[in-house]
Amino acid sequence: MSGRAGTRASTRAGNRTRAPGSTGAGAGAEALALVRAAHPGPTLAVTVLAAALALATEMPPSRVVLVTAAVLAGQLSVGWSNDLVDAARDRQVGRSDKPLATGELRTGLVRGACVAAVLACVGLSLACGAVPGLVHLGCVAAAWAYNLRLKATVWSWLPYALAFGGLTVFVSLAAPARQLPAAWVPVSAALLGVGAHLVNVLPDLADDEATGIRGLPHRIGARWTPVVAVAVLVTASVVIALSTAAVPGVVLAGAGVAVTALAATALVGRGRAPFAAAVGIALVDVVLLVAAR
Numbered sequence: 599m600s601g602r603a604g605t606r607a608s609t610r611a612g613n614r615t616r617a618p619g620s621t622g623a624g625a626g627a628e629a630l631a632l633v634r635a636a637h638p639g640p641t642l643a644v645t646v647l648a649a650a651l652a653l654a655t656e657m658p659p660s661r662v663v664l665v666t667a668a669v670l671a672g673q674l675s676v677g678w679s680n681d682l683v684d685a686a687r688d689r690q691v692g693r694s695d696k697p698l699a700t701g702e703l704r705t706g707l708v709r710g711a712c713v714a715a716v717l718a719c720v721g722l723s724l725a726c727g728a729v730p731g732l733v734h735l736g737c738v739a740a741a742w743a744y745n746l747r748l749k750a751t752v753w754s755w756l757p758y759a760l761a762f763g764g765l766t767v768f769v770s771l772a773a774p775a776r777q778l779p780a781a782w783v784p785v786s787a788a789l790l791g792v793g794a795h796l797v798n799v800l801p802d803l804a805d806d807e808a809t810g811i812r813g814l815p816h817r818i819g820a821r822w823t824p825v826v827a828v829a830v831l832v833t834a835s836v837v838i839a840l841s842t843a844a845v846p847g848v849v850l851a852g853a854g855v856a857v858t859a860l861a862a863t864a865l866v867g868r869g870r871a872p873f874a875a876a877v878g879i880a881l882v883d884v885v886l887l888v889a890a891r
Contacts (some may be wrong), residue, residue: 628707631703634697635678635703641674641676644673645669649666652665652769656773665726665772667718668734671715672719674711674712682698685699687811727776730776737765748813750812752817755792758788759789783891790831790887793830796827796830797876799813799815800824803816824875827864828872835883835886839854860879860882
């Protein structure tokens with residue numbers, strides 16, 4: 599679930615003619631390309647969110663590491679599977695930021711890395727306990743369902759809602775107390791996930807539609823997707839603010855001012871301003887969610 603490279607058009611011709619493995623890159627370059635194919639931005643963001651939630655539950659350090667490693671393995675599998683599924687479409691639209699599409703990576707290598715990540719995810723998740731482990735594996739399965747089919751349907755938002763909401767349940771159940779979080783926690787996280795989906799897809803709308811992808815944002819359209827994204831993310835902020843007394847009033851007030859300013863920017867801004875503003879609201883929501891734990 600990655601963004602487009604703004605300058606990819608100038609390199610399309612060369613990328614289309616490049617044969618897999620013909621770059622002459624060494625092992626280091628190939629490893630770097632493998633990292634890029636894992637969608638490092640979203641992978642790191644979700645992993646850091648999980649680590650922050652785990653730290654907020656006052657888990658022992660070893661448990662925090664285990665939870666974080668399980669989430670990282672799952673996110674790596676999601677990123678690599680996404681590029682494997684989309685390789686042909688990425689070539690069709692000249693994605694110069696996709697190592698599989700450009701031939702920088704061999705399909706077999708990415709497939710092997712993906713399988714290894716899945717196996718690691720299963721082992722690490724279940725090491726957190728049977729119930730929390732199954733919850734996390736359900737989150738990863740939802741993300742895979744997005745990659746394999748749901749991204750092209752009106753239900754494209756659902757895997758994000760399930761995965762983000764389920765992540766908070768996984769972390770809570772993996773903590774020593776093994777208690778379900780209050781209902782507002784997964785609800786606000788699910789809203790954050792839906793908003794993240796709308797924001798993440800926005801730069802890719804045209805290329806996606808050209809290759810037959812018609813998820814919810816594509817049906818809403820480029821004009822209204824930022825508006826809907828902001829509405830969903832602001833709703834997440836409101837749910838958190840109204841549901842917890844753990845966040846100091848001054849922090850809530852500052853967050854309210856920031857969200858209001860960002861929402862206004864998203865609604866009246868031009869170019870990439872709405873996208874950047876929506877991302878900003880999502881970051882505020884993440885901070886509030888962690889602080890409320």
